[in-house]
Each structure stands twice: as structure tokens, then as C-alpha cells.
Amino acid sequence: MDRQALINEFLERGVVVVPGVFARDEVEVIKRHFMSLNARKIGGYEGDNITDKADPLAKYPRMVHPHRWDDLSLRWLLDDRLRQWTTALLGKEPYAAQTMFYFKPAGARGQALHQDQRSLEVQPGTCLAAWMAVDPCDEENGCMQVVPNTQSLPKLCMVDADTRTSFSGSTVPLADWMQPEPVIMQPGDVLFFNGQVIHGSGPNTSADRFRRSLIAHYVAGEAEKVAKFYHPLLNFDGDEVEVGASEHGGPCGVWVERDDHDVLEIVGKGDGQGAIQYD
Ligand SMILES: O=C(O)CCC(=O)C(=O)O
Numbered sequence: 001m002d003r004q005a006l007i008n009e010f011l012e013r014g015v016v017v018v019p020g021v022f023a024r025d026e027v028e029v030i031k032r033h034f035m036s037l038n039a040r041k042i043g044g045y046e047g048d049n050i051t052d053k054a055d056p057l058a059k060y061p062r063m064v065h066p067h068r069w070d071d072l073s074l075r076w077l078l079d080d081r082l083r084q085w086t087t088a089l090l091g092k093e094p095y096a097a098q099t100m101f102y103f104k105p106a107g108a109r110g111q112a113l114h115q116d117q118r119s120l121e122v123q124p125g126t127c128l129a130a131w132m133a134v135d136p137c138d139e140e141n142g143c144m145q146v147v148p149n150t151q152s153l154p155k156l157c158m159v160d161a162d163t164r165t166s167f168s169g170s171t172v173p174l175a176d177w178m179q180p181e182p183v184i185m186q187p188g189d190v191l192f193f194n195g196q197v198i199h200g201s202g203p204n205t206s207a208d209r210f211r212r213s214l215i216a217h218y219v220a221g222e223a224e225k226v227a228k229f230y231h232p233l234l235n236f237d238g239d240e241v242e243v244g245a246s247e248h249g250g251p252c253g254v255w256v257e258r259d260d261h262d263v264l265e266i267v268g269k270g271d272g273q274g275a276i277q278y279d
Helices: 003-013 024-039 071-077 080-090
Strands: 015-018 095-102 111-114 127-133 144-147 181-183 190-194 198-201 213-219 225-227 244-246 252-258 261-267 274-276
Touching: 003 015, 003 080, 024 071, 071 095, 071 213, 080 127, 080 190, 080 213, 144 190
Parallel strands: 225 244
Antiparallel strands: 015 190, 095 213, 111 198, 127 190, 127 213, 144 181, 144 198, 252 261, 261 274
């Protein structure tokens, strides 16, 4: 594996897959651990409001912030391999903000395209996701979809998502020059992408395959504020780090057509008005 080539890829495209960060037997232990928690109805996130009992996600709700009560999740979040990779990609050791586990069983909806910075609201700087495949992921079982080269975009204004294919209710529109790419991964591979990168996933259309993933979000070490939902941040030694609470909202970008080409216009707070070229 050419480490520097992977770092360069991240710097150029805002996204990179590092193969085999975790070994297959480690991932197997993680998989069994979360399946056992789910079987005991421990840790399912209720904030997604999935009330239809026939929805596959009702039986397998994602977990949000399990590192706050689950030692395995905490150890994974602060694992030295993730410390090394996140530090190499960001140029400075970040703080840990979040873990999530997605089960995504057969028939489950995906998550519409979005930017994580919209949720974490890191200031200054941005966040970095480390998304580990627990199962082989491909288009059939709803692998991740990313839009490379969107790492420098500002936050985009959200619109309603199609909730027949997405469990989350909002999404970001794409410019005419953007094309989501499927990310094919094997268990133990980690996809890294920064907080502005547009990403999401489609439904799991397989007959019987899960598409499980363990996800961490980190924030760049110079951050002074992060949305309250992600407090407390941790450093890689597991100590809590004090930062301020950022607010949601503020100016955001919408695509407008100019000379047959989509460009971004920033709307929102009065002083943020005006068209900016972000292509
Ligand atoms: O795993 C997925 O399907 C989507 C995950 C995601 O978008 C995220 O972690 O921000």
C-alpha cells in the first residue's frame, strides 16, 4: 500500500478508501457484538422516528454515539490506526466526536446525499468521517456513494429527500457537473471523507444481505466550536476536550444556471447574498 499516494488522493479528491485498516477477524468480532446488542434491543436510536413496524429499519435501527456507553465502540473510535490515518489526512491530530453503527438489512432504505458539516457545524475547519465496511458493500446492498472533489464547497441548502429511498428527510441538490460514485468496499476497509464532501447511500436491494458499517466522525484539531449534539469531544487519549457550541443554520449555497452551467449562489443571512463560482 502506497501511504503517500492515498494521502494525496484524499487531498485532491476529499475522499479516499484505505484498504484493510482492520483485519477480517477484528471486523467479525465487531459485527457479532453489534448484532448481539441489537438482538437484546440495546442502543437503537429513536431519533429517526421509524414507526412502521414493516420497515426493515424498525428492527435494525442505527446506533448513534455508542462509544458513550459501549467500550468496544470507544476503543475503535480511539484506535491507533485511526489516529494515524486521521492525523496524516488532516495534518494534525483531530478530536473524536461521534460513532454510529448502521445495520442496513436487505430492503432497508439508504440515506440521501448530504454533507456532514451541516450536522457537526465545526468552526473553524471541518470534520472527517471514517466509515468502515463491516460487510462487503456494492451497489446491490446500498454501498456508499460519494461525489469527489466537493471538499471545498460551502454548506449547501437542503431540500426534501425522497423518503421512499431514504430514511433521512433532506438532501442536497447536485450541480450538472456532479456525478456520485459508488464506493465498493470489503470488510475492514475504511472510507475517509471530509465534512463538505457530498455523500449518502441508496437502498439495500439485495434479497438477504446486510450492509453493516461502523462510522466515526472526527473534528479538525483547531476547532473551537462544534454543534452541541457532539459534545463532549475526546482526544485520542480519551480525555474530554472543551469547545464551544456552534449553531445550525446560516448562509448556504443553491445551484443556479448561468451560461448553461450551474454555479453556486449563497443565500441566507443578508451579508451572505450573492453569486460565487464554486466549480
Ligand atoms: O452508511 C450510510 O449509508 C450513510 C452514512 C452517512 O452518510 C454518514 O455517516 O454521514
